[in-house]
Amino acid sequence: MSNKFIGKSVKRVEDKRFITGRGRYTDDIVLPGMTYAYILRSPYAHARIKSIDTSAAEAMEGVVTIMTGEEVGHYGVPCGWQVNFKNGDTMKEPPHPLLVKDKVRHVGDAVAMVVAESRELAQDAAEAIIIDYEVLPAVIDASKAVEEGAPLVHEDVPNNICFDWEIGNPKEEVDAAMASASHITTLEFVNQRLAPNAMEPRSYIGQYDSVYDKYTLYTSTQNPHLIRLLMCAFVLGLPEHKVRVVGPDVGGGFGSKIYHYTEEALVTLASKKIGRPVKWTETRSEAFLTDAHGRDHVTKAEMGFDADGKIVGLRIKTFANLGAYLSTFSTAVPTYLHGTLLQGLYTTPKIHLDMTCVFTNTTAVDAYRGAGRPEATYLLERLLDLSALEMGVDPTELRLKNFIPAFDGVTQPGYQTNVALQYDSGNYHGVLQRGLEMLGYEDFRKAQAEAATTNKLLGVGFSTYIEACGIAPSAVVGSLGARAGLYEVGQVRVQPTGKVSVFTGAHSHGQGHETTFAQVVADRLGIPMEDVDIVHGDSDTVAFGMGTYGSRSLAVGGSAIVKSLDKIIEKGAKIAAHKLECSVDDIEFIDGKFTVKGTDKSLGFGDIALTAYVPHVYPANLEPGLDFSSFYDPTNFTYPFGCHIAVVEVDKETGTTKIKRFIAVDDVGNVINPMIVDGQIHGGLAQGIGQALFEGVEYDENGQIINASYMDYTMPRADDFPMFELDRQVTPCPHNPLGVKGAGEAGCIGSTPAVTNAVIDALWSVGHKVKDIRMPLTSERVWRAMQS
């Protein structure tokens, strides 16, 4: 052990290639004889295919092959998580074919794939395919899709209901608690649909090698091994040992690149069919139509309080829109990643969520940065601030009164919620109090009162959030319907010269694993960071892995590496004891040296490594080599939490909202690289605030996305934000060796309700007692809210 790197803002080693434009993304890869695919997509949200005529296209210059649903429609991608109806029936799981044969179910549904000598030739040929559609009425809104007589997305799914589900205390107990309440706050709202907008569009290359009878898939994915498992075992029936999946540099995912997409299987099939590599890269327009969207909940929530302001109950009815087909984890997001977070930071004794998950003629919805937890946080934190306004009490005092008391999870037990989870450790008062200090709360309220007499209103919004990260204990998620384990794999291979190659099943697509993981390894082994190489993203070099999402990489993947490091050091000590002629118990490993305690006799890490591979003087019964692999399966989720505070200025004349200050005090457990954690928080805040003020996928009544381009979909930009004011509290995770909780999603989970709350607070400061404004809070919507 040494202490040179952990906790230091070491510059990211991967940035050298990224900022010099030398990252290698899937679309950068050009293979000999490569062909290019174009996918012909439905322009309609819901239509029957009466005929497809590819004859003219097939005759066109440069066309190699054309595939349709007739050829590959019997293959389909699976859903990775089974959730059952309340009555125990299995969820409805209609097929999601690679190409559609009979009926298209959303704009962008794939109908045919043309493979040609160039992208342009493929696209030209696709435009010559004649499809006769019979357009059908479409259904877009989840709460309307369940009504009698609504168009059916899948004929065999009555009322478009995939499943209904509940969690928490028995409904009657919650009803009774609500009946006893002295105040009930009711909030009906929409958590709008978002497009993920990774900077790199999805891109895949299928390559079949007939000499070795082996397939390679290059894919812009967050989890190469999972894609291999799903594609081999559940889609194409290929032998897994004959398939290599490579996720090279990937330019952002935010969840949207977790899932197994149909195009991955299509390029694989096509490459076998034609004996040449097939590349497909989506356009930005296709990304809006086909990358799984996020959120899209329609909710009615009620929170009951007793006369002292203690929460007595929480009752919720939500319709979650799953889109036209089930994406890989879409069924887990509104259930086990959402319902289980409804305890929040509060001692609420009775909670009940009634959830209905619904098919519509829209793009599939799945995890998007935060995945279910931002929706839970938005619900709770909007209710807390609104309740304070309605009851005429201070929103921070209302929180302090209802917070779960601090507990470290070591000497004090974890906190058992009413919604299945047990929190590991927390100090919720701490983050709020620190946030209030940074804000200067009393001074703010004075400034707000003065601003109320002007045209520039001030408002403050609070959000004290919790999330479940470090996904996930396999046995727990297995009992909840996951069709995979969610451990992680970490292999540490010490080379004979003492240099170290680390193979991780986590996958970096912007998180900086090559830096943070190397910091951990270098410190544990007492060697320079330059001596450590982090290898990820290739199923032929990395033994196995579950990938990166759910803020899990360090908490789960890092822990797997630490387990292997422990084995390396333990074996190194045996070799050292033999060479130094002492007992293993007398060896201590400090600063990269195996030393006989109390003496100056020692051997360096490099000496031991060389001995392990040149074992001339070597313990009997010990294998040569210094190379260990470990699987780490966490015992619990991790529970980062924090306090986000937004200060906004609302123009009374125009409704334009400007964020004046944004304070974020996050507790993500121990921190390996503060700069990278700050970067993750910044990115998360941009996306979370983006949802509140700017973003949202808009459908017209026919199911056309009317803002599927950067001309119309408002992305947050740097000048929309003030300098973020960040601080941290550290409550270590008690159940993983690094004490880390995860930081990838925190910014996105906590920030959204703080912004909406702040705008509502500004409006109440001049007597506009508005309960909700639909996100995004455009100038028009805020202005209209002030006129009502």
Added chain:
Amino acid sequence: MELTGTHTLPAPAQKIWDMLMTPDILAKVTPGISRLELENEGVYKAVAEVKIGPVSGKFEGKAMVENPVAPESFTLKVLQNSKIGNVAADIHMKLKAISDSETELSFEGKADMSGLLARTGNRVMSGVANTLTKQFFKNFEDELAAQ
């Protein structure tokens, strides 16, 4: 997308009506339409080239005249397909004689778009619709002057 327009043309209603029912003239005055061929009674095959901001495309499809009440009103149904998306429009046209030599031509209806056309955003499209409407009436006036 909502479509509306009103304009007074310097000709009697019957003359306007006759011009509207003549494929060659209709093709000439309608911006973007390059060809109209009569297929059956009231059904035309239509070919149009349109450039809308960053989006341009060649449309092929049908235009249908329904419920004609000469020289007062008819409904124009347009179904156009292109590689950039499809348009289905339903437009009610009205002719109102203001005097012996003046007719108010008005229309209202809506167009449903799909594909790239829909995704480029209604804000762009309605601006384009206004421009096309102005052009239509201007072309009509020019054609009247030429006759």
